[in-house]
Amino acid sequence: MSAENTLPILILAPLIFGGISLLLRSARGALRFCAAGTLATAALAGITAYNVLRGGPAETANGWLMLDALSAQHLLAMITVFCLSSLYALIYFREEAADGRLTPKMAGRYGGLWFGSLAAMMLVLVSNSLGMMWVGVEASTLMTAFLICIHASPGALEAMWKYLLMCSVGVAVAFTGILLVAAATGPAGLHGMDALLWTTLMEAASRLNPMMLKAGFIFIVIGYGTKAGLAPLHNWLPDAHSQAPAPVSAVFSGFLLNAALYCILRCLPLVEAATGNEGWGRSILVIFGLLSILVAAAFIVMQRDVKRLLAYSSVEHIGIMALGAGIGGAGAAAALFHLINHSICKPIAFFCAGRIGQIYGTHDLPGLTMIIRRAPVWGAGLIISLLALVGVAPFSVFLSEFLVLKAAVDHSLYVVAALFLLGLGVVFIAVLRHIIAMAWKPAEQQAGPVKFSLPEALLIFIPLAIVLLLGMWIPGPLLKILSRAAQVLGGLS
Amino acid sequence: MIILLDTLLVTLILTGFLLLGSSRLGASIRISALQGIMTGLLPLALEHGDLFSYVSLLGVAVIGLKGYVFPRLLFSALRESDTSREVQPFVGYMASLFFGILFLMGSFWLDTRLNLPVHSGSDLLVPVAFSLMSCGLFLIVARRTAMSQVIGYLVLENGIYCFGLAVVSGMPLLLELGVLMDIFVAVFVMGIAIYHINREFDHIDADRLSALKG
Numbered sequence: 001m002s003a004e005n006t007l008p009i010l011i012l013a014p015l016i017f018g019g020i021s022l023l024l025r026s027a028r029g030a031l032r033f034c035a036a037g038t039l040a041t042a043a044l045a046g047i048t049a050y051n052v053l054r055g056g057p058a059e060t061a062n063g064w065l066m067l068d069a070l071s072a073q074h075l076l077a078m079i080t081v082f083c084l085s086s087l088y089a090l091i092y093f094r095e096e097a098a099d100g101r102l103t104p105k106m107a108g109r110y111g112g113l114w115f116g117s118l119a120a121m122m123l124v125l126v127s128n129s130l131g132m133m134w135v136g137v138e139a140s141t142l143m144t145a146f147l148i149c150i151h152a153s154p155g156a157l158e159a160m161w162k163y164l165l166m167c168s169v170g171v172a173v174a175f176t177g178i179l180l181v182a183a184a185t186g187p188a189g190l191h192g193m194d195a196l197l198w199t200t201l202m203e204a205a206s207r208l209n210p211m212m213l214k215a216g217f218i219f220i221v222i223g224y225g226t227k228a229g230l231a232p233l234h235n236w237l238p239d240a241h242s243q244a245p246a247p248v249s250a251v252f253s254g255f256l257l258n259a260a261l262y263c264i265l266r267c268l269p270l271v272e273a274a275t276g277n278e279g280w281g282r283s284i285l286v287i288f289g290l291l292s293i294l295v296a297a298a299f300i301v302m303q304r305d306v307k308r309l310l311a312y313s314s315v316e317h318i319g320i321m322a323l324g325a326g327i328g329g330a331g332a333a334a335a336l337f338h339l340i341n342h343s344i345c346k347p348i349a350f351f352c353a354g355r356i357g358q359i360y361g362t363h364d365l366p367g368l369t370m371i372i373r374r375a376p377v378w379g380a381g382l383i384i385s386l387l388a389l390v391g392v393a394p395f396s397v398f399l400s401e402f403l404v405l406k407a408a409v410d411h412s413l414y415v416v417a418a419l420f421l422l423g424l425g426v427v428f429i430a431v432l433r434h435i436i437a438m439a440w441k442p443a444e445q446q447a448g449p450v451k452f453s454l455p456e457a458l459l460i461f462i463p464l465a466i467v468l469l470l471g472m473w474i475p476g477p478l479l480k481i482l483s484r485a486a487q488v489l490g491g492l493s
Numbered sequence: 494m495i496i497l498l499d500t501l502l503v504t505l506i507l508t509g510f511l512l513l514g515s516s517r518l519g520a521s522i523r524i525s526a527l528q529g530i531m532t533g534l535l536p537l538a539l540e541h542g543d544l545f546s547y548v549s550l551l552g553v554a555v556i557g558l559k560g561y562v563f564p565r566l567l568f569s570a571l572r573e574s575d576t577s578r579e580v581q582p583f584v585g586y587m588a589s590l591f592f593g594i595l596f597l598m599g600s601f602w603l604d605t606r607l608n609l610p611v612h613s614g615s616d617l618l619v620p621v622a623f624s625l626m627s628c629g630l631f632l633i634v635a636r637r638t639a640m641s642q643v644i645g646y647l648v649l650e651n652g653i654y655c656f657g658l659a660v661v662s663g664m665p666l667l668l669e670l671g672v673l674m675d676i677f678v679a680v681f682v683m684g685i686a687i688y689h690i691n692r693e694f695d696h697i698d699a700d701r702l703s704a705l706k707g
Contacts (some may be wrong), residue, residue, distance in 0.1 A: 064667075131664070135671035142678045149689070157690050158702040164686060165642055165699075168679050169649065175672070176626075176653055183660035187609045193664065212609075239705040405527060 001050040003058035007065045007126050015042050015120040021111025027097040031090050034114055038086040041118065042079035046446035049075045053481055059128065059269035063197050073336060074262050075125050076481075077343040081250035083252035084344075084463065088351045089247040091456055095358070101151075110150055113349055117143035117251070121259045125192055130178050130196045133263050134171065137227060140259060141167045144252065148244040159239035160320055166236040167227050174223025174263070178214030180265070184209040184274075198266060198396045205273035217271040217281055220264060221288065227260035230288045230322060231295035234315045239297075241311035242363065246354020249307065250347035250440035252316040258339055261318060266327055269490040275489070285326030286416060291317025293423035304381075305363045306353045309434065310346065313389055317342045317426055321419065324404040325489060331407030333486035338400035340478075341470065344463050345388050345397060352382035352460065359450055369443045377452040383435055390469050391424060392429045396470035495615060498538040502617045505531050505655070506597065508626040512648060513589040516578045518640050520625030522567045525644045529559020532651045536658055551669055555654075558673060559647070563680050565645065570684040574691040576638060576698075583700075584635040591630060593624075600624040611659050618659040637688060637700040643683045650676055 015035035024030040049072040053056050056067035067075070096102040102110075120143050123136030145164045149156035178196065185195045188207035194200045201208070226233040237257075241249045264285070271281040296316035304310040317338070324335025355378040356365045356371055371379030388395035401424065408417040470478075508528040516522050533556035536548050584592065602624035609619055621690075629649030633642050657664065691697050 129665075129668065131668040131670060135668070138675040139681070142675070143684055145686070152689055152693060154693050157686070157693050161690060161699060161702060162705075163640065163687055164679075164683060165633070165646070168646060168683075170632070172646070172649055172653060178655060179653070179657045179661055182664075183610060195661070196664075196668070209610075243705070286544050340620055410639060432542055 003055070004060040005344045007058065007060050007067060009120055010041070010048060010126060011044055011122050012345065013037075013044065014115040014122065017041070018112045018115030018119065020114060020144075020197060022108050023321070024069040024108050025104050026182055027102050027104045027107035029095055030104065030111045031097065032262065034111045035086040035250045037111075037115060038082050038118065039380050040258045041122075042083050044465075045075055045079045045122075048072075050386075053484065054131050059199070063128055063199065064132065065126050066084075066199060068275055068488055069481065070488040071125045071262070072479050074114075074258065074339075075122075077254045077258065077340055078121060078125065080294070081251060081343050081347055084253070084347050084351075084459070085247040086114070088347075089461055090350075091357075091459070092246050092354055095165075106150060108143065110147065113143050113147050116360070117147065117256075119415055121255065124259045124262065128197050128199055130181060130198060130201075130263075130266070133176055133266070134178055137174070137224065137260055137263060138168070138171050140256060141171060141227065144248070146257060147248045148240055150245055155241075156243040159243035163236045163240040165197065166233075169329075170223050170226025172223070173226075174220050177216045177219025177221075180212055180219060181270075182215060184212035188214060198270070198482070201270055202273065205270060205397050208270075208274045210275050213271055213274045213436075214280065216339050217267055218284070219250045221266050221284055224260045224263045225288060228257050228264065228322075229292070229315050229318050231292040231319070233297070234486045237315060238311040240433045241314065241350075242305060242307040246357070248353070249310075250350040253310065253350060254347040257318050258321075258343065259315060261321060265489060269488065272490055274459045276328060279328070282328050286413075287326075287441070289319045289321070289323030290325055290419050290423075292322065292415060293420060294315065297423045300427050303430075303434075306365055306368060307350070307357070307363050309352060309365070309431070310349050312350075313427070313431075314342075314346060316423065317346070317389075318405060319423075320401060320420075323396075323416070324400075324407065326414065327404065327407045327411055327416070327489070329407060329411065330486075331404055331411070332489045333406055333482045334363040334400050334403035336482050336489075337474075338397070338404065341396045341400050342468060345385050348381060348460055348463050349385035349389060350384065352378040354380060365437070368438050370440045371438050373449060374443070374447060375450045375452070377457045377460055379439075379448075381464065382441055384464050386431055386435055388464065394471040396467050396474075399474075406485045498535070498615045499617060500530050501535055502615060503536055503623045505651070508622060509625055509630040509648065511592060512632065512644065513593045513628060514586045514589065516582075517552060517572055518576060518578060518638065519568070521641065521644050522564050522571070522677075525647050526560050528645050528648065528651055529563065530556050532560060533656050536653065539658065545619050546664055551666070554673060555669070558677055559651075562677070563662065566684045567640065570687040570691075571640060572642075573688050574697045576640070576696065579636055579638055581634050581640055582641075584631075587633070589635065594626060596625045596631070600627065609660055617694060618655060621657060622655035625649070626653060628647040637684075637698050638689045639697045639699045641688050643687070643698060645681070646683070674703070 052072045059066045093102050117140050120136050124133050129132045138294050145160050148160045176277045187209050188204040223269035229237040268281050298311045299312045309478045321335045324331040359375050388397050390396045393400045508524050511524045537552050600620040604620045622687050629645045632645030
């Protein structure tokens with residue numbers, strides 16, 4: 001199968017699976033179908049990405065669909081997040097499905113929305129047209145909105161409304177930016193559908209109207225930045241992440257944010273090429289990146305809810321990716337490496353936090369004590385993944401953060417490097433304090449340890465082992481993928 | 494054609510003002526429907542040459558959605574809740590109108606400064622687009638009920654649609670349909686959300702949804 005043939009199927013398959021899910025009559029059946037369908041889509045996506053990474057970019061459907069190294073790399077991260085989360089959903093919803101809190105109808109709707117959001121994010125990644133990319137981002141907002149309130153509690157509804165409104169308005173602003181980009185093609189003589197195809201725009205980059213393109217890029221960064229959770233546009237994020245069921249939080253944090261950031265990254269080489277590679281567009285990303293890291297650090301210090309803590313940590317990590325891409329060169333490759341590490345690590349942290357929340361009946365940090373003794377797999381998983389996320393060596397997150405820092409110093413951006421280190425240091429200390437309390441603070445009342453099964457342990461510890469391994473040794477093929485993807489960003493030559 | 498176009502644009506500005514000054518939610522929905530129909534008619538009044546069938550097809554789709562489907566959806570959500578008017582908005586109605594005039598003046602000023610390459614027949618199109626966009630954003634932040642915020646979102650969308658007509662010469666049909674479908678689903682989802690919020694909280698006052706902090 002060539003990549004050209006499989007690209008349309010990647011969008012259609014989840015849509016069909018979603019339709020089938022709506023018809024299923026049993027809660028457990030729907031969840032199992034969810035996992036099976038996600039794995040099937042992931043297999044196809046994996047083959048497609050492999051073909052593209054070996055044979056070069058694939059284009060089909062008159063140029064509307066396109067997959068190159070950058071999107072293939074994102075695609076691999078996305079399927080990892082979706083596969084892990086759909087398997088975890090079987091564990092997370094097991095009790096709820098057994099005692100009827102998750103009715104068959106709800107489970108069917110969950111499956112439909114799950115595949116719907118998979119299809120929407122797939123559309124973002126395989127679209128060549130900036131407009132269709134926008135359609136995908138907006139569709140993913142709408143599909144995921146109801147996933148937040150599978151259980152219609154007041155908190156979930158509030159989070160959902162905030163998410164829906166802020167992201168819809170933000171993404172509408174991004175559309176204004178896309179219109180401005182289309183208007184910038186005037187001097188290049190592009191018309192109709194050519195005006196928004198990324199490949200065509202890149203070829204004509206030197207003939208575009210730079211002023212118009214700059215204005216468009218500002219709108220695009222602000223608009224998609226709202227969805228990506230870049231501070232100060234991140235207000236919806238902690239609410240939505242903390243109120244959604246854990247498998248959904250994992251998808252939100254692991255890839256939904258990256259899908260929006262991807263749209264900004266797509267426009268970055270365009271604006272750089274059109275403005276003569278002076279680093280104008282990249283400096284905007286540096287500012288937003290640093291701001292996100294520092295704001296997230298401030299909120300992490302005073303956080304009392306474990307899922308909100310993880311949500312602010314996502315703001316921090318998205319900031320690190322934006323910062324790396326903004327520094328450019330080796331920084332762009334480091335940012336893409338960081339994306340992979342974050343997309344493996346963060347879902348695991350949400351999985352463990354979700355189960356611990358179910359076991360303890362609360363997400364309040366002061367109430368979570370002796371978690372390793374009470375829930376060996378989930379407690380140890382949460383603590384290891386938190387350690388990895390704050391950048392303890394030798395986990396790979398440390399390596400990618402170090403590479404971003406090195407890129408900043410190599411480009412003589414000393415102030416940027418200092419602020420970056422400050423943010424990381426504050427987060428490190430604040431999270432470490434919580435980790436120590438969760439692991440060793442004596443519990444008020446003793447309860448026996450919760451039983452766990454082998455699949456649960458494997459689901460948590462295999463990905464964590466991979467993150468550990470990546471921190472010590474990056475396989476050759478992965479390095480090649482990262483440098484190819486960074487080339488698309490105009491970073492490495 | 495230019496007279497028809499300018500009439501439509503002036504009506505768009507007026508509907509924006511009406512929305513800023515109206516406290517009854519039912520009336521606001523009707524006005525936004527009228528505004529939707531006007532934006533749907535706009536491309537028909539523009540110069541389009543050989544694209545007539547394509548433009549009219551799109552116009553019909555826009556008018557059908559914004560003039561009929563959206564108001565019906567919003568009315569059914571409104572009927573479920575007991576709310577019929579906006580109580581104590583953050584910014585009063587007279588002040589809102591004053592802001593509307595400021596937005597309009599600002600839009601004309603911005604238009605002279607930006608020098609956008611405009612394809613359309615009327616010089617009014619870009620200022621009207623800017624003023625609708627700012628009106629929409631203002632409605633979203635200055636009103637309390639979830640319903641008014643949805644209406645604000647629709648006004649924002651109408652503004653962006655006008656802006657697109659002004660600066661882009663003909664977008665591909667597939668893309669236009671994709672965008673329309675997204676807006677349709679957005680309003681649909683927001684309508685259902687209002688229904689759920691009303692059932693859970695007994696009000697649709699988005700300002701009082703403030704339990705989640707920090």
